[in-house]
Amino acid sequence: MDTRPFGIDFGGSGIKGALVDLGDGDFDGDRVKIKTPQPATPGAVAEVVAELLGHFPNRTGPVGITVPGVVHRGVVGSAANIDPAWIGEDADALFTKATGHEVHIVNDADAAGLAEVRYGAAKGRDGLVIVTTLGTGIGSALVYDGALVPNSELGHLELNGGDAEQYAANSARENEDLTFEEWAERLTEYYSMVEALFSPDLFVVGGGISKKSAEFLPLIDIRTEMVPATLRNRAGIVGAALWAAEAAAHH
CATH class of the missing domain: 3.30.420.40 (ATPase, nucleotide binding domain)
Known part of the structure; x- marks a missing residue:
């Protein structure tokens, strides 16, 4: 068996x-x-x-x-x-x-967050790791010293009077035809807010668009280290x- x-x-x-x-x-x-x-x-x-x-x-x-x-x-x-x-x-x-x-x-x-912390981009990192997926919405996972704090739903934080994911998700970039520079400004606003609330040790950025992370991750201006997800789909x-x-x- x-x-x-x-x-x-x-x-x-x-x-x-x-x-x-x-x-x-x-x-x-x-x-x-x-x-x-x-x-x-x-x-x-x-x-x-x-x-x-x-x-x-x-x-x-x-x-x-x-x-x-x-x-x-x-x-x-x-x-x-x-x-x-x-x-x-x-x-x-x-x-x-x-x-x-x-x-x-x-x-x-x-699930994606657990996998990234155990096997992927955040392997071997302790403290608070916040894994975000940028897609139609913004998915999030909070993992502290390897333990999951489930159902964080950080895509639904309020940003500029609405749902953060409606403003900063990859779908917003596509729907509004934003350049990576314009999108990175919105992502800076979003991640700055999450950083202020949680003071994480690391952000892992996933979702299908993470394949192009070299085009936008370096443009996000926050203090916390950010790395692209590695396990992808x-x-x-x-x-x-x-x-x-x-x-x-x-x-």
Whole structure:
């Protein structure tokens, strides 16, 4: 039997999963992807997750699943970017019942943050590391001495009278056709505020746009060290598997 943990990244377009080797923080074998059902209600997603796990018949390890919403003890709280039917859903129980395996869900930004601290850009760093993902919104993860402080939602801090992510996310850069210089000015405002509130030791900047970090990270003018994320699109799956393995060990 294969007891390695399994990570699943539940996104808007695809539900992707792989076995994870927690020694090196990478996929162990192939990644399988299935299109996200429309509408992506809890029942429909649970069916896809069960189908995805069916590709790995011999695995018995814990399963971790990222969810793009606040997660409190396995229950989905707010969910700005997924079907409203998720709100109040005990997703741990739903997925455990649908798959016959112990399942633990975790916020998607938190999963990526855990992975970056354990295996990626912040490996070996202690103190407070804040991992942010710049995408449609701004996801955040607070990790202190390796321990996750979940559901930080720092993209929803107020900046210039609105939600910070509406002003400074990568989607704002795209929608308003900002140059990297113009965007970096907004990011400086955003990160200056987070820096003032939390005094972190390190910022890790992820999201798809982090591939172009050389074009904007050096332009962000704050005191705290900033580095690009390194795990890229592996971070969600790896972090979900890590979260599940550690949750299973606590039981």
